Amino acid sequence: MGTTRRVTLNDVAAASGVSRATVSFVLNDDPHQTISAATRTRVREAARQLGYVPHGVARALREGASRVVVINIDAGMEGNYSRSFVGGLDSELGLHGHVLLVRHGHRTAEASRQVLDAITPRAVLNFGEAFLTGRELDDLGGGWRDGLAAHAALQIRHLVDRGHSRIALALPDADTPLATARLRFADETARSLGAAPLLSFVVPRPRAAGTVAVRAFRAAHPEVTAVAAFNDDVALRALTAVQDLGLSVPDDIAVMGFDDTEYGELMTPALTTVHIDAEAHGRLAARLALGLDPGGLSPVPARIIARDSA
Structure with missing residues (x-):
């Protein structure tokens, strides 16, 4: 029986x-090449119609355990940190002839088993696993050196340096071990x-x-002058709630984010935040x-x- 020739x-x-060469630049999304949007669209459409699969990916799927690494990212852990982490992970795996499969959101045990049975990966990683198992100081950055502990400390130190001695941590409405560690x-x-x-x-x-929650918290704790948020998403909810209550940021209360998403810069006042590059x-x-x-x-x-919020 003959075999189908690879595109x-x-x-x-x-x-x-x-x-x-142009096809290679487009499919690898080379940032150093100036190629028109029309050409990029034409190349990608041709690749899609022909069923082109990059050689490394095809080899990984054929060889299974020796070439595929899976990373699971739970809902609520997506952000600038996870994106830069995945970027570094993917690039490094590529240098060593491996490919990365990223799985986002909630996963059932059955779905996970089907994935593992289908591709037999070299390794399965759980994003933020150290924080989910109580080993949060064992992270690759060393915890207090340049890991989660150091990042959390940087946010609080910034607010204390600006004269805030009564600070609250605003959390998401999903209870996670990561929030407990933070x-x-x-x-x-x-x-x-x-x-x-x-x-x-x-x-929430x-x-x-969110406005109801912030109103209740302010009524119970009027001494708090700054909010350090779990991430930029929570910070923007808090900032909006404060403004809905007719209060001024940062004059009445400062609000600071964490993880530097692009939306914080678009707010008024623009959101002060912590930027973390996790490529390494x-x-x-x-x-x-x-x-x-x-x-x-x-x-x-x-x-x-x-920026202006804290």
Whole structure:
């Protein structure tokens, strides 16, 4: 029985009327090449119609355990940190001839079993696993050096440095071990800096519910002058609620985000936040998953994006 010939870059180039190099640049999304949007669309459409599969992906699916790494990302953990982590993980795996399969959101045991049976991956990673198993100081960044503890501390320190001694941590309406770890690290930082123990409260969806929650918290704790949010999403809910109550940010209460999504910059006032580049964390995870020496990879320190809200 004959076998179906694999579609190549040359086939895509011929179908789209461009060079093989142009096809490669488009399909690899090379940022250093200036290629028109029309050409990019034409190349991608030709690749889709021909059923082109990059050679590395095809090889990974054929070889199963030796070439595929799976990462699971739970709902509520998506953001700039997870995107940069996955980017580093994917790039490093690619350097070593492996491909990455990313699974987002809730997963049933049956669905997970079907995936594992179908591709027999080299490794299965759970994003933020250290935080989900109580080993949050074992993260690849070293916890207080450049991991979650250090990032949480950076947020609280920024607010304390601006004169806030009564700070609350605004949490999402989904209870996660990650939120528990953040609260513990943030509270430890506040105490070490001489601030009062942190209070915490949930800012739920939708907008009206968030406003009710913030009103109730403000009534019970008028001494709080700053809110450190679990992430930018929660921060924007809190900021909107404060404004709905007729209060001013940051004059009446400061609001600070975490993880630097693009939406914070678009608000008025623009959101102060913590930016974390996790590419090196992702690369380290890839090397460990493949049993390689982690080498001299150093995570980039997190930094404050100072805007108008805090």
